[in-house]
Amino acid sequence: MVLAPNVYDAEPIPEAARAEIDRLLASGDLFRYTAAADAPVALLEAEFAEALGVKYALAVASASAALFLSLKALGLPRDARVLIPAFTFAAVPSSIVHADCVPVLAEVGKNFRLDMTDFEAKLAGVDAVMISHMRGHTSDMDRIMELCEARGIPVVEDAAHSLGTLWHGRNIGTLGKIGVFSFQSYKMINGGEGGILITDDAELVARAVIMSGAYEHNWKKHKGPHGQNAPELAEAFARWQNKLPLYNTRMSNLSAAVIRPQIPELERRVTDGLVNHDYLAARLNQSPWIDVPPPLAPETRAPDSIQFNLSAMSDDEVHAFMAVARDRGVGVQVFGMSEDNARAFWNWQFLPEAPGALPRTRTMLARACDVRLPVRLKRPELDFIADVLIGAADDVKGAALAYGT
Numbered sequence: 001m002v003l004a005p006n007v008y009d010a011e012p013i014p015e016a017a018r019a020e021i022d023r024l025l026a027s028g029d030l031f032r033y034t035a036a037a038d039a040p041v042a043l044l045e046a047e048f049a050e051a052l053g054v055k056y057a058l059a060v061a062s063a064s065a066a067l068f069l070s071l072k073a074l075g076l077p078r079d080a081r082v083l084i085p086a087f088t089f090a091a092v093p094s095s096i097v098h099a100d101c102v103p104v105l106a107e108v109g110k111n112f113r114l115d116m117t118d119f120e121a122k123l124a125g126v127d128a129v130m131i132s133h134m135r136g137h138t139s140d141m142d143r144i145m146e147l148c149e150a151r152g153i154p155v156v157e158d159a160a161h162s163l164g165t166l167w168h169g170r171n172i173g174t175l176g177k178i179g180v181f182s183f184q185s186y187k188m189i190n191g192g193e194g195g196i197l198i199t200d201d202a203e204l205v206a207r208a209v210i211m212s213g214a215y216e217h218n219w220k221k222h223k224g225p226h227g228q229n230a231p232e233l234a235e236a237f238a239r240w241q242n243k244l245p246l247y248n249t250r251m252s253n254l255s256a257a258v259i260r261p262q263i264p265e266l267e268r269r270v271t272d273g274l275v276n277h278d279y280l281a282a283r284l285n286q287s288p289w290i291d292v293p294p295p296l297a298p299e300t301r302a303p304d305s306i307q308f309n310l311s312a313m314s315d316d317e318v319h320a321f322m323a324v325a326r327d328r329g330v331g332v333q334v335f336g337m338s339e340d341n342a343r344a345f346w347n348w349q350f351l352p353e354a355p356g357a358l359p360r361t362r363t364m365l366a367r368a369c370d371v372r373l374p375v376r377l378k379r380p381e382l383d384f385i386a387d388v389l390i391g392a393a394d395d396v397k398g399a400a401l402a403y404g405t
């Protein structure tokens with residue numbers, strides 16, 4: 001008999017991390033700028049940039065910090081307007097508020113991706129775009145880049161959940177001016193906490209590096225591609241010396257020691273995660289009450305969770321579905337129905353400007369379900385989850401039919 005799978009724990013951290021952590025504990029060398037060169041955080045940045053095929057990477061305390069630094073690096077003035085999808089995590093509009101800018105929300109459809117008509121309509125008067133590839137679902141990046149490039153609007157990709165996702169075979173996070181990834185524990189690479197910003201733009205990375213807390217001349221420990229000195233980077237650092245505030249949101253060497261040995265695991269994790277997701281999606285799509293939307297054609301996904309819509313259910317039935325699934329061992333959250341959900345835009349009461357009604361996003365959130373799917377799950381565990389979800393929907397709808405409601 002298969003027990004209800006634990007969908008919260010990640011994989012064990014590779015053994016290689018242990019020796020490096022012991023070395024750091026023995027020397028006390030935990031601060032990224034103590035060593036003259038090759039600190040674990042600097043090595044992580046070089047390895048990550050290489051893996052993603054970009055010139056520069058900056059590792060920081062969280063993806064939220066990286067998003068905030070991205071906006072500061074772009075030099076957006078106070079009250080600049082930043083367009084985001086209305087379906088994202090509260091930390092995303094928070095990073096915009098933190099940067100003294102104003103989040104503007106665009107509608108998201110039932111496929112969990114930006115509604116391009118609303119996106120285009122709201123672009124007028126916008127100073128930057130921050131695309132959350134929410135839960136790893138990629139919106140139409142061809143159209144987004146085309147629209148933004150035509151208007152000279154910079155695009156930041158919030159790829160917190162998208163490490164390993166491809167768009168026309170290119171890494172997500174490399175399409176906009178800046179890409180941001182998260183190493184928080186529920187992501188493909190688990191550092192407990194942590195984030196990383198990538199870009200090919202020396203000016204942007206120099207500004208972000210200084211503001212992340214490279215005080216005095218610590219920026220000299222940041223290198224260009226392949227760990228080499230890069231003249232354009234040195235010139236950009238010299239231009240910004242002493243001219244920017246220090247927000248001190250650096251990554252510790254301990255986090256880098258945990259993260260680095262997971263980079264070689266990424267390809268396997270992405271492959272396993274996609275196979276698991278697509279197996280479960282195919283099973284769930286056999287239910288008349290459940291719909292897992294397909295990816296867009298140019299997209300190769302790297303999922304670490306699954307999202308699906310409930311069809312033909314009333315609010316009471318949705319609550320009953322969540323309760324039955326939970327009682328049978330599978331936790332499901334319906335983004336718009338669980339109390340105080342941080343991904344429901346009406347709970348972002350800190351927004352400086354009312355986001356508007358956003359009826360399409362609201363309708364989607366009222367039926368969109370979220371189940372974690374760590375890549376380590378095996379077929380019997382996936383079948384357990386599928387059986388519970390399909391059975392819960394059947395029972396709720398069967399009961400509804402039986403009582404004629």
Ligand SMILES: Cc1ncc(COP(=O)(O)O)c(C=O)c1O
Pocket residue numbers: 062063064065088089091092132133134135158160161181182183184194195
């Ligand atoms: C879409 C999205 N963006 C940004 C973040 C923030 O990531 P972090 O926890 O590393 O700050 C999250 C966190 O889950 C997220 O889901």
